Amino acid sequence: MSTTNSNIVDKLSLQVDSFQEGFEILSESKSINEMAKQFATLLRGNFLVTDVNLFYKNVSNSTWEMIYGNKENYTKWMIVNNSSSMQIEYDLNEDVKACVNLPLVDKSVMGITIGAKLDKSDFTDFDKITLQIFLQLLDNAYQSVINRQKEKKLIFELNQRVLQLNNLIDTGIDLSKFENRQLLFQLALQRAAVLTDTSHALIGISKDEETLEEIFFPPGLDSSIINESENKISASFSYQEKEYNFTLANKESRTGVAEYTDLDKLLLEAIARQVNAAIENEFLHEQSLIKERIEQELNVAASIQQKVIPQELPKIPGYDVAGINIPSREVGGDYYDCIDLGDNRFALVMADVAGKGIAASLLVNTLNASLYAYLDNKTPLVEMTEKLNKIIFNASPSDKFITYFITILDAKTGELDIVNAGHNPMLLLRENGTMQKIEAGGLGLGMFDFGLPYEGEKQTIKTNERLLLYTDGIPEAMNENEEEYSDERMEEFFLLNKTKTAQEFVDKIVNDVKSFAGNAEQSDDITTMYLIKK
Amino acid sequence: MLTDFNFTSVFKDNSLIMKTSGYINNTAGEKITNEFMKHKDEGVNKVIMDLQDSKVVNSIGVSYLIEIIEKLNESNGKLYFLNLDPTIEKTFSIMGLFQFAEKADSVEGALSK
Numbered sequence: 001m002s003t004t005n006s007n008i009v010d011k012l013s014l015q016v017d018s019f020q021e022g023f024e025i026l027s028e029s030k031s032i033n034e035m036a037k038q039f040a041t042l043l044r045g046n047f048l049v050t051d052v053n054l055f056y057k058n059v060s061n062s063t064w065e066m067i068y069g070n071k072e073n074y075t076k077w078m079i080v081n082n083s084s085s086m087q088i089e090y091d092l093n094e095d096v097k098a099c100v101n102l103p104l105v106d107k108s109v110m111g112i113t114i115g116a117k118l119d120k121s122d123f124t125d126f127d128k129i130t131l132q133i134f135l136q137l138l139d140n141a142y143q144s145v146i147n148r149q150k151e152k153k154l155i156f157e158l159n160q161r162v163l164q165l166n167n168l169i170d171t172g173i174d175l176s177k178f179e180n181r182q183l184l185f186q187l188a189l190q191r192a193a194v195l196t197d198t199s200h201a202l203i204g205i206s207k208d209e210e211t212l213e214e215i216f217f218p219p220g221l222d223s224s225i226i227n228e229s230e231n232k233i234s235a236s237f238s239y240q241e242k243e244y245n246f247t248l249a250n251k252e253s254r255t256g257v258a259e260y261t262d263l264d265k266l267l268l269e270a271i272a273r274q275v276n277a278a279i280e281n282e283f284l285h286e287q288s289l290i291k292e293r294i295e296q297e298l299n300v301a302a303s304i305q306q307k308v309i310p311q312e313l314p315k316i317p318g319y320d321v322a323g324i325n326i327p328s329r330e331v332g333g334d335y336y337d338c339i340d341l342g343d344n345r346f347a348l349v350m351a352d353v354a355g356k357g358i359a360a361s362l363l364v365n366t367l368n369a370s371l372y373a374y375l376d377n378k379t380p381l382v383e384m385t386e387k388l389n390k391i392i393f394n395a396s397p398s399d400k401f402i403t404y405f406i407t408i409l410d411a412k413t414g415e416l417d418i419v420n421a422g423h424n425p426m427l428l429l430r431e432n433g434t435m436q437k438i439e440a441g442g443l444g445l446g447m448f449d450f451g452l453p454y455e456g457e458k459q460t461i462k463t464n465e466r467l468l469l470y471t472d473g474i475p476e477a478m479n480e481n482e483e484e485y486s487d488e489r490m491e492e493f494f495l496l497n498k499t500k501t502a503q504e505f506v507d508k509i510v511n512d513v514k515s516f517a518g519n520a521e522q523s524d525d526i527t528t529m530y531l532i533k534k
Numbered sequence: 535m536l537t538d539f540n541f542t543s544v545f546k547d548n549s550l551i552m553k554t555s556g557y558i559n560n561t562a563g564e565k566i567t568n569e570f571m572k573h574k575d576e577g578v579n580k581v582i583m584d585l586q587d588s589k590v591v592n593s594i595g596v597s598y599l600i601e602i603i604e605k606l607n608e609s610n611g612k613l614y615f616l617n618l619d620p621t622i623e624k625t626f627s628i629m630g631l632f633q634f635a636e637k638a639d640s641v642e643g644a645l646s647k
Contacts, residue, residue, distance in 0.1 A: 030608060156600075156629070160593045163628045170621075190590050197592045199559060218538075218557055252560040252594045 008126050012133070019133060026141030032056060035145065036068035036110075039138050043114060046134070047127060051095070051115025058108040071113065078111040086135060090123055097123060102135055105143045164195050168270055171195075175278045182215070184278055189217035192248060192271045196264040199250040202226045203275075206243045225249065233260045235272040239279055246272045301361040302327075308368040314340040316411050316531075321348075322502035323529035324510060326473075326522070333360035334471045334525035335367065339375060344411040347375055350423060350469040350529060351404040354444075359400060366395050367402055367445070381408060381419045385445070385454045389421070392446030401446040405469060414461040414533055419454055421445050424475070427468040427494060428459060435491060467531040468494055473524035477513045480520045485513055502530045539588075541565065545573050549580040551641055555587035563598025570602050579611035582644045586617035596629050603634045612636065614644035 022042050029035035036054040043052050053069030055078060064075040079087050079101035087101040100112040114131075117123075123131070171191040178184040189201040201217040214223060226232065229249035236245040248268055251258045309325050316338075323336050333353035341347055351367060353360040370391050374384040385406070392402055403423040407416045420426065422444030425437035440457035461467060470490070477485040493512055497505055506528060513526060539556035550573050556562065570581060581602060585591075603613050613635040615626070626632060638644035 030604070156593075156597065159629045163593070163625060166624070166628060170624075193557075194590055194592045197559070197594050199561075252592065254560065254594060254597060256560075 008129060011126060012129065015130070019137060022134065023137045023141055026138060027144040029141070029145055032142075032145075033067050035138070035141065039112075039134070040068050042134060043112075043131075046130060047114065047123075048118045049097075049115050050118065051113075053113045055111035056108065057111070059106060064111060069113075074113045075111070077113055086132075086139075088128075088131070088135075090128070098131065100131075100135060102139060104139060106146055110138065110142070164267065167191060167195055168267065171271060172274045175274045176281065178278065179282065181279075181282075184275065185215040186217065186219070188246075188271050188275045189215060192246065192268055193217050195267045195271070196248055196260070197252045197258070198248040198264075199252055200226050200229070201249070202247045204243075204245045204247070206245070207241055212242070231257050231260070233265050233268055235265070235269040237272055237276045239276060240283070244272070244275065244279075246275075297358060301358045305361045305364060308335065308337075308365060310337050313338045313529075314346065316346055316409070317344065318411060318534055319409075320502040320532040320534055321530065322506045323469075324506050324527065326510065326526040328356065328473070328522040328525050333364065334473065334527035335364045336469070336471075336527050336529050337368070337371075338529065339372070341375060341378075341408070346409045346411060347371075347406060348409060348467075348469060348529060348531065349404070349406045350426075350471060350527065351402050351445075352423065352471040352473075352525070352527075353402050354400055356525075359397075363392065363396055363400060363402060363446075366391065367404070371406075380456075381406060381417050382454050382456045385419045385421055385442070389443075389445045389454075390449060393449040396446045401444040403444045405441075407467075409461070409531070416459045416461055416467075418457045418459060420457075421454060422447070424470060424472055427491065428461065429466040429468070429494060429498060431462060431464050433495070435495070461531070461533045463533050465533050466494075466498060468528065469530075470528040471525060473526040474509065474513055474528060476524060477517050477526065478520050478523050479517050485516050489516075502532050505530050539565065541569070543569050545576070545578065548577050549582060549645060550578045551582045551584070553584040553586070558585075558588050558591040558595035558599075560592075560594040560598075563595040567598045567602060570605070574605065579606065579609055580614070580644070581606060581611070582614045582616065582638065582641055584616040584641070585619070585622060589619045589622065591622050591625060593629070596625065596631070599626075599631060599635075600629070603631065607634055612647075614638040614647070616640065616644065 025038050026035055029038055036056070040052040040054060043049060051071070053071045053074050054067050055064040055075055056067045057064050064078055066072050074096070077092060077096055077099045079089065079099065084103050086103065089099045091097060092099055095115055096113050097116050098114040102110040102112065104110060171188070174187060175184060178187065185203050189203060192198065193201045200221055202223070203215045204211060205213040216223070226247055226249040231251060232247055232249040234245060234247045236243060238244070246268055248260070248264070251260050251264065310323070313321050313323055321338055323338065325334055325336060327334070333356050335349070335351040337347070337349045339347040339349070349371065351364070353363045367388065370388055374387060379387070404421040405423040405426055407418045407426070409416055418426070418438055418440065420439055420441030422442070425439040428436040428438060430436060438457060438459065440455050442452060442454040475485055475487045475490050493509060497508060500508060509528060510526060539554065539558065539562035541552050541554040543550060543552045550570060552566065552569065554562070554566070570578065599613070606613055615635060615637050618626070618637060636647070638647065
């Protein structure tokens with residue numbers, strides 16, 4: 001090593017601390033302009049120069065921008081080439097003693113001009129080496145600032161993602177709380193706009209391509225702003241024949257409008273799905289309230305219905321009688337009764353309303369009330385049935401009618417006065433084992449009001465003879481294979497169990513029907529009444 | 535909520551008091567920053583922002599507020615927020631604004647800090 005070189009190294013060694021300090025000052029700069037100012041200060045202090053100018057040319061901009069100094073026209077000294085390494089030219093003229101072209105890490109370029117020293121001396125070799133070191137420090141500090149900015153941007157973006165996730169969760173919770181549809185839509189639009197940095201948003205609700213309603217964010221927005229925008233995304237869903245279309249328009253950035261990303265589309269779709277779920281939940285909630293109210297009404301109807309079904313049948317001297325009604329739903333359409341009319345006379349009634357529920361219950365009650373009124377007045381059966389037909393016809397819609405069977409038993413003589421209005425035949429099992437089907441009568445009550453006459457019939461029940469009244473819930477009971485219990489099976493059961501008491505027979509036939517049906521749901525009311533003359 | 539962003543401001547004793555209304559987005563952020571920059575060279579070292587009538591802020595709006603906070607930091611100044619909607623408060627908290635900015639109960643409270 002020469003003496004001169006050895007001196008330079010010694011002098012540079014003495015400046016290590018000052019280089020370190022220079023780097024720290026430069027790398028703490030908040031902006032490129034601040035860095036330029038600090039660098040100019042370093043150059044002035046070290047080389048004792050007054051005139052320092054710094055220029056900057058970023059990646060996309062091809063023109064130099066003055067970032068420090070006052071000699072704007074010195075851009076003419078900037079070195080024009082695309083070299084990726086640092087270039088320095090010295091002694092350009094009396095005013096410009098050094099000119100630097102410093103390519104930076106992000107492909108931008110720093111241009112520097114340094115004027116004459118105060119003592120007018122030339123740049124020494126030591127000065128030139130020192131300048132190179134300073135330029136290296138500037139390059140490193142710039143890199144450090146760029147990294148810090150990248151880090152800051154990354155942290156901002158990470159926080160933004162956390163915020164988006166948080167907002168999405170909060171939005172789901174918040175949307176599920178709203179019962180007011182307008183507030184729900186406004187909140188959804190607001191959140192979608194915030195999550196995607198959007199300026200304008202719209203929910204359009206339409207049915208059969210006709211717009212029913214439009215909700216904007218911000219409220220009061222002119223729809224043309226969204227319609228005419230070319231920077232927009234949308235998501236939609238259909239519910240109950242309505243189309244809900246969400247549109248976001250004009251994504252923002254610090255430099256103006258940005259393009260929507262796939263994530264933006266996903267976020268909008270997520271919000272649309274949350275609104276869909278909220279509307280669906282609201283509907284289901286309303287439905288459950290309606291169902292609850294209907295169930296309450298059915299319970300009330302069922303309790304009224306239970307009042308017209310006899311809890312206990314009257315004792316008929318010389319006879320054994322029993323009956324049962326098992327409704328298939330809360331309120332059934334079957335009705336039976338055994339009414340003590342006095343003077344050893346009893347009315348046995350069996351009826352079946354077409355349909356179930358409250359409407360059937362109302363008709364059963366109408367029949368019950370009318371029946372009692374006419375029976376009290378000792379109205380003849382055929383005449384009474386004709387009157388009942390008119391009442392039920394007027395009281396029921398066209399699809400509702402009642403099949404009905406009534407017999408007045410004179411307990412002393414065993415005489416039966418009978419009318420069958422469209423009901424299943426009554427079965428009378430004679431002592432000799434023959435089974436008689438009694439069908440005489442006419443059409444069901446309330447079917448027509450043409451004045452068609454009802455026919456009555458008289459029979460006599462004798463000792464050990466049995467009478468079976470029933471509704472179609474017994475022969476038409478279905479099993480899991482959709483097979484019917486059938487009239488044949490019921491009649492056979494009737495014949496095989498003729499030794500049973502009335503209550504035993506009723507219990508046993510119900511068990512037989514249930515056992516036949518197995519796990520199949522009870523499809524109709526099961527009602528029967530059984531009379532034995534002892 | 536109003537359709538357009540708006541604000542009022544008072545500059546007194548190096549403090550800039552701003553009351554905003556509407557969506558704090560890019561346009562709003564620019565307006566707020568411009569107002570701040572207008573007073574920066576006059577020595578503003580405290581900015582008090584009343585957001586009572588602003589219920590929505592997006593991340594572009596947040597980035598402008600961060601810029602103001604950073605500029606205030608350089609001159610040992612501070613930004614105070616008043617009347618924050620819970621959603622905005624959560625946003626600011628997640629975005630890290632409260633590392634350098636503070637909440638205050640009133641303009642007087644912020645001025646006395």
